[in-house]
Amino acid sequence: MKAARYYGNHDIRIENIPEPELLPGTVAIDVAWCGICGTDLHEYLDGPIFVPAPGHPHPxxxxxxxxxMGHEFSGVVSALGEGVTDLNIGDRVVVEPYIIRPDVSIAEGEEYQLSSDMNFIGLAGRGGGLSEKVVVERRWVHPVGDIPLDQAALIEPLSVGHHAVVRSGAKAGQVAIVGGAGPIGLLTAAVAKAEGLTVIISEVSAARKAKALATGVADHVFDPTEVDVAAEVRRLTGGQGADVGFECTSVDAVLDMLLDAVRPAAVVVNVSIWGHRPTVDMYKLVMKEIDLRGTIAYANDHAATIKLVQDGKLDLASFITGRIALDDLVDEGFDQLIHHNDTQVKILVHP
Structure with missing residues (x-):
């Protein structure tokens, strides 16, 4: 079968590889669509990060x-391994793409995303969505019902946004400031809006500003090259500042803006994966008693995220800005997102 293989920095090759083996307790999936994630771009530009380097196999x-490669994907169940009785061939599904130890519980309330040596399908092995077929453990497979499969490919990044909002402790009626309207920023804003928050977005790209407004995920959008975003947030909140901030850019200036824009004792959640060590103004953090929180991926967020979409609280179709074939992954996918990210939000690949 055809697959996109990561060899190293700026080295991704489309190759023919053997189909994965169906094992007891696993599910075979014919991949329908796979999104290109910001993490994939980090691996391409700065990696290996999550990908185990040659000579250093993942434990x-x-x-x-x-x-x-590929961890944001949807597909159709094509075969069931021995012992899998609660799915049917033909079911539409998405995958929660974890690689964790078999003895780690994923029960409600468990923080399995923080377990030792955690990594991801599509980054640290076990196949990936940028291929024609994948075989995964049953526990990571989530049926999506009648959600269209192209939109379903966005359930994984939407779950990242959902987990970030849960981590923030934000409540309906509060005000959120989101730094960055890339895919994760927009989807985090979408979850916050669906949960009843007023959402403000800071973004410089004209296309992404327009997308934030057109999709309805933002009540206000400000360009930091045109206005003082923190001052605008304070103006809209009677001088207080936002209740919660989300950093979705891995840009130092955006993190600094968020520390200015939130009220005293607010929460700022860092959602982005950084390719460098950021500079943080600890004076602002201390004097305002800001709670700066990290977040990674998700933990039992997929079911709630799928329900938000099925209940009509989120329209994922509007976030898809491109659809390409696997053979065009680098030229029309990675290069577009790296060099023309002002016009792209989410590019999907059909293996």
Whole structure:
């Protein structure tokens, strides 16, 4: 089968590899669509980060580069391994793409995203969504019902946004400031809006500003090259500042703006994956008693996220800005998102 294989920095190759083996307790999935994630771009530009470098196999998967890429994907169940009785061939599904140790519980309330040596399908081995087929453990497979499969490919990044909002402790009626209207910023804003918050977005790209307004995920959008965003947030909140902030850019100036824009004792959640060590104004953090929180991926967020979409509280179709074939992954996918990200939000790949 055809697959996108990560060999190293700026080295992704489309190759033919053997189909994965169906094992007891696993599910075979014909991949329909796979999104290109910001994490994939970080691996391409700055990696390996999550991908195990050659000579350093991942302690759980046992794999090292080259690995098959892709962790934001949807598909159709094509075969069921021995012992899997609660799914049917033909079911539409998405995958929660974790690689964790088999003895780690994923029960409600468990923080399995923080377990030792956690990593992701599509980054640290076990196949990936940028291929024609994938086989995964049953526990990571989530049926999506009648959600269209192209939109369903966005459930994974939407779950990242959902987890970030849950981590923030934000409540309906509060005000959120989101730094950055890339895919994760927009989807985090979408969850916050669906949960009843007033959402303000800071963004410089004209296309992404327009997308934030057109999709209805933002009540206000400000361009930091045109206005003092923190001052505008304070103006809209009677001088108090936002209740919660979300950093979705991995840009130092945006993090600094958020510390200015939130009220005293507010929460700022860092959602982005950083390729460098940021500078943080600790004086602002201390004097305002700001709670700066990290967040990684998700933990039992997929079911709630799927329900938000099924209940009509979120329209994922409007976030898709491109659809390409696997053979065009680098030229029309990665290069577009790297060099023309002002016109793209989410590009989907059809293997």
């Amino acid at each position: 759980i998967s046992g794999e090292e580069a080259p690995v098959t």
